[in-house]
Amino acid sequence: MRTRWRASHVLAHRAGHHALLRDGEVVWEDDVIVHVGHRYDGPVDAEVDLGDSLVLPGLIDLDALTDIDHLVLDSWATPERADGLQWSLDYFRNRRRDVFTPQERATVREYALVQLALHGITTYMPIASEIHSSWAEPFDELVAMAETSRRIGLRGYLGPAYRSGVNVALPEGGRDVAFDEEQGRAGLRDAIRFLDHAAELSDPLVTGVLLPCRIETLTEQLMRDTAEIARQRDAIVRLHSLQGLLERELVQRQHGATPLEMLDRTGLLGTRLLVPHGLVVDRHPQVHGEDRGDLATLAEAGVSIVHCPQTSLRYGAVLRSFGDYRRAGINLCLGTDSFPPDLIRGMDLGVHIAKVLDGRMDAAPAEDYVDAATLGGARALGRSDLGRLEPGAQADLVAFRIDDIRDGVLDDPVRTFLLNGTARQATHSVVAGRPVLVDSGIPGVDLDDLRERAQLLFERMREAYSERDVLRRPAAELFPPTYPDFDETRS
Incomplete structure (x- = not known):
């Protein structure tokens, strides 16, 4: 036709x-x-x-939220409430559970994928919060998500997220990572199984990829095993790393090395690696404040940085800077990583952040960002036809x-x-x-019905934060309103 x-x-x-x-x-x-x-x-x-x-x-979103939005809750966290957004150590050891049933998770996925389509995304790689799951993403959930994606008609690069550990808030204060190594091994087995499943589908709209979670939640062995499977299968790996100072502290505490050194040590730099955010390298003002070769290392390894300007800024962080990374020879692509999955707003925001950081009106012109959302994403995927x-x-x-x-x-x-x-x-x-x-x-999607169902699931997700909180504070305390409710009895 x-x-x-x-x-x-x-x-x-x-x-x-x-x-x-x-x-x-x-x-x-x-x-x-x-x-x-x-x-x-x-x-x-x-x-x-x-x-x-x-x-x-078609816009390419390589860190696309396939979940109900949580940034609307946690991007406003004060220092006093921040730990309440993490699992408590007690919850990790004794009480972790799935907040949603598999059928409800399927609704969450449909809601998120429809949002991507409504915002002009045609190709995506998913990201979802594991905080309201008993661990990470099981094989069956990604199989169901692939079918929903195929029905809608999006081009998905999919795989279950997996990890060996989870960020926890400690009873005495502070943060750490609590590990369950068998969960990590089981997650990698599910990821390999999904690679096989995607190959058997033989559908050009579904490609299997390896999506380990945040670098601080992986053991060294799980990183090594991921790199080995990626080389054997010629599979893309996406790993959230170089994204925060706490991550850097935790990785150095666990391994005696920086996140970038761990990517090299475990062989992940030798894979088709995508790194969302990529904010915290040697040039970061709270690391060394100068270029000591990290950008050159990333460029030489062919790493693609998935830049998410809108989400990074909402958490108080910025890429320093788009122009410098680009001049270093790093392939830059884009992600949304939160709601709304609006790459247009993200590109506009990125252009103006770059002006401030570099002190130049032409620091990152609009066309460079459009290139990142299209050609950069295609390069990251190894697709000259996208x-x-x-x-x-x-x-x-x-x-x-x-x-x-x-x-x-x-x-x-x-x-x-x-x-x-x-x-x-x-x-x-x-x-x-x-x-x-x-x-x-x-076509075929009742947007009003989907919105209503998603709202109910969001409200349940919001309430569940209190059971994971170290202090078991109610959701109303963890997420206070911007203004108090109107009270007609008060003058």
Whole structure:
């Protein structure tokens, strides 16, 4: 089947770079683009005139929240309440449990994947909090998630998250990691089993990857075993590391080495490694405050940094800086890592953070961030057929309306959209030639019903924090409102 989109602006690809095509067309046959240009003279079976829209290559989110949002709770934590967001040591030893049933977890996954689609994401790699699970992510849950993803039509790089330990708050105060090594070994077995499952599906929309959790929650042996399996299977590994000072402290306490040294020591630098955040390296002001070679080490190893500007800033952290990492030769791609999964807001925020850090208005121009959300993500995945609109590429594309008066006047459509718009302006998307987002909705999905069910599950998740808290404080105390409730009896 041959389909054509027409739009006022198309971010086409030519001679290795994106280029802006005005009043353009994109035509694809089955799952492959066959034409990008002003006029296609061949026959088509279906067409959509998108009017005043900006058509981009499908956005690639490599740290995509596939959970109910928790940042809305924990990004406001005061020092007095921060430990209440972790497992207590007693909860780890005696009382850990799944807050949700498998069926409820499937609802959570559907809700999150629908959110990705509504915000113009076409390719994703999932991240979910393990705090409301009895440990990490079981094989069966990812099998079910893969089926939901296939039904919606997104392109997923999937695998169950696994770990050997969990961050805990200590009774006497402070933080540590409590380990259960057998859980880590079982999790890796599930991850290998899912690699096999994804291969058996033989569906181009599902690729198995290895997703160990945060580096401080892994034993050295689990890291080594992960690296070995990745080399044997030529599998991508994504590992949250270099993301915080507490992580660095815990890893040095456990292993006598920095997180980056552990990535090297265990062989993970020799894999197809993605590192979300990548904030805390030698140049960080609370480490050495100068470049002692960490960026060069990451670049030489071919590590991709999954930059999540919006989420990092919400937790009070920044990448120092986008331009410096890019100049060091590091492949930068993007992630959302929280709600909303809005890469447009994230890109805009990243552009302006870079201006402050580097003291230059052109520190990280809009086009560099768009490249990261498309070409950078494709490079991280080893996919030269993603992240671009050109003949021979996969038909993954997304359209955003840019004709709302609230967006202001239009100059350059890319810069104007990043500055004034949001991903909620997505109206249509296609993945492998199949419609996913149609007229701002997901065919076959009752958004109102899904929202109501997700709200009920969020409220249960919120209440469950109190049973994990060292002091067993109620959720109302852990998460106080911005303002007190209105009381008509008080003057």
